[in-house]
Amino acid sequence: MTGPPGDDDAAVIAVSLERPEVFAELYNRYAADIHRYAARRLGDAAADDITADTFLAAFRARTRYDLGRANARPWLYGIAANLIGKQRRTEVRALGLLARTGHDPVAESWVDHADDRVTAQAVHGALAGALAALSGGDRHVLLLVAWADLTYQEVAEALSIPVGTVRSRLNRARRKVRAALGDSDPTLAHDFATEATHG
The missing domain is CATH 1.10.1740.10 (RNA polymerase sigma factor, region 2, helix turn helix motif)
Incomplete structure (x- = not known):
């Protein structure tokens, strides 16, 4: 080799x-x-x-x-x-800060236009609060799909769970996030990728 x-x-x-x-x-x-x-x-x-x-x-x-x-x-x-x-408290605290300030420097750097940035910041706070409220397992699945661009099969491999469990956790997480956002679409610019709320 x-x-x-x-x-x-x-x-x-x-x-x-x-x-x-x-x-x-x-x-x-x-x-x-x-x-x-x-x-x-x-x-x-x-x-x-x-x-x-x-x-x-x-x-x-x-x-x-x-x-x-x-x-x-x-x-x-x-x-x-x-x-x-293992750092769940740190993550929930970071999401809480984002929920209060609406500022996400990583996502903001992906947004090209000032109008998009203003809209994205308005949604970030509510979105962060919704993410903080998810269980750790549901949040892992949602964010591996949305932020890491993993397929359902890859998420199943990553977390050592069946694909069916990935689907059910993802559906539950999406439902909770949508409800927390008043059924609005949290996909802005490249922030959450289309996968966060669509199939």
């Missing part, structure tokens, strides 16, 4: 069993995405730690990785979601 950078994730992990330094390729591929996801949920300060801890945990667990899964992205997001879940 020669190893990355052209190899799929499973090949990188397999090679890393003999050559541990090769595992850094997964960090190069996914660290920015994991960091962005963690920052959305816990803020920049905690995102650094979550990202580092995600890859450290993945490195330690690489001998148990199912090499039949070419894409390690769901696995990494699952580790990150579990670490974030």
